[in-house]
Amino acid sequence: MKMDCRILWSFLLLMALAVPLSASAMEMDDCLDCHGEVDEVGEDLFIDGDKFLPTEHADMGCVTCHESVTDEHPDDGEAVTSADCLDCHEELGGQYMATAHAENAVCSDCHNPHQVHGIESVSGPDMNQQCSQCHDSIEVMDSHAEWLPQASLHISKLPCITCHTSAEGYVIVLNITQKQKKSEGLKGYSFSNYADLKEYAGEKEIQSLIDIDGDNHISLAELRTFNRNPAYKSLHLSGTMVPGEISHDLTTLDNRYDCTFCHASGPGSMQTSFLALPTEGGIYQRMTVEDGAMLDTLYGTPNFYMTGSTRSATMNIIGLIIICGGFIMPIGHGTLRFLTRKNRQH
Numbered sequence: 001m002k003m004d005c006r007i008l009w010s011f012l013l014l015m016a017l018a019v020p021l022s023a024s025a026m027e028m029d030d031c032l033d034c035h036g037e038v039d040e041v042g043e044d045l046f047i048d049g050d051k052f053l054p055t056e057h058a059d060m061g062c063v064t065c066h067e068s069v070t071d072e073h074p075d076d077g078e079a080v081t082s083a084d085c086l087d088c089h090e091e092l093g094g095q096y097m098a099t100a101h102a103e104n105a106v107c108s109d110c111h112n113p114h115q116v117h118g119i120e121s122v123s124g125p126d127m128n129q130q131c132s133q134c135h136d137s138i139e140v141m142d143s144h145a146e147w148l149p150q151a152s153l154h155i156s157k158l159p160c161i162t163c164h165t166s167a168e169g170y171v172i173v174l175n176i177t178q179k180q181k182k183s184e185g186l187k188g189y190s191f192s193n194y195a196d197l198k199e200y201a202g203e204k205e206i207q208s209l210i211d212i213d214g215d216n217h218i219s220l221a222e223l224r225t226f227n228r229n230p231a232y233k234s235l236h237l238s239g240t241m242v243p244g245e246i247s248h249d250l251t252t253l254d255n256r257y258d259c260t261f262c263h264a265s266g267p268g269s270m271q272t273s274f275l276a277l278p279t280e281g282g283i284y285q286r287m288t289v290e291d292g293a294m295l296d297t298l299y300g301t302p303n304f305y306m307t308g309s310t311r312s313a314t315m316n317i318i319g320l321i322i323i324c325g326g327f328i329m330p331i332g333h334g335t336l337r338f339l340t341r342k343n344r345q346h
Helices: 002-035 056-060 091-099 124-132 137-145 152-155 194-201 220-228 315-341
Strands: 168-178 189-191 235-243 273-278 284-289
Touching: 124 235, 137 152, 168 284, 189 235, 194 273, 220 235
Parallel strands: 168 273
Antiparallel strands: 168 189, 168 235, 273 284
16 A cells, blocks of 8 residues: 555656746747647737847746637637736836836837847847837938938948937947948948858858957957958948947937037046947847947048047147148247358348
8 A cells, every 4th residue: 555655656756847937848839830830820820930039038938928828728718918018117117107209108008029139139130120119310301401410321320229318428339330242331231141251261260250350349450451352342341330238218318419428538437338240130239339439430430430439549649740840940940040040140
């Protein structure tokens, strides 16, 4: 009798351990087996696995947000529940709920929870796609042109959130852009994707195009080598300013109306920069860049120039020589006349 009880308890214990293990092992695969096929579930319930798996939400697992899903889903007939974004993002949600946007849009209107990424994984143009869903580009351009000089240039080069959030500072993010065929000037360049850069890198990783020593840090010397390499004549670095931290408080701070916030000589934020490289999954991965790259406009970042903030050390030296040369003639002439004044007394 005792032996039978021991066998029974052992069997129950094994069953208890086996059920959660098997469920957790099959959970993500089971979900995507159906929801990864648009013909199976329809467009509304379709999840693009290639875009979902690289996200942090995928690391958490499906049932973290959809707790009501059981092993018998969908045959159990239970309604699928969805977590509230504020359950995890309470601080950002609190900032957003205090804005006028909260009356017109919920989180999922701007952020697809199955494709969402942090700010460091998204390019500048992609950041603006959320805004453009509601804000017509022509109206935005016209309203900014009423007070902002070169409004079209500012809007094309900056993410909206650089100015329209309460983030105190910004950083410079460099992207590799590629010249398009039959195009002229800098307007003929577009962001390079992973496949574009892989053609240049060959068997090596695309980071090797700039990160020559493979230390995941871009030095000024490596920037100069990249910009001077004739093999990369169709590539150049394009920079933009993005907030240094995430904020969903969409208040436009007063300093954003002050031109010197960006166009000042050597601001601290201008020293901090990153290189954003595309990945196979369609997102971006940042690498740090040596301080001072934005100020080295002649060799480090020749295609990133901001009036009043960037400079070239070489041009500074040339300018100093020109200025000094302008003084040499009158000073030399005056000195010579002074030394020879006795000879002219007669």
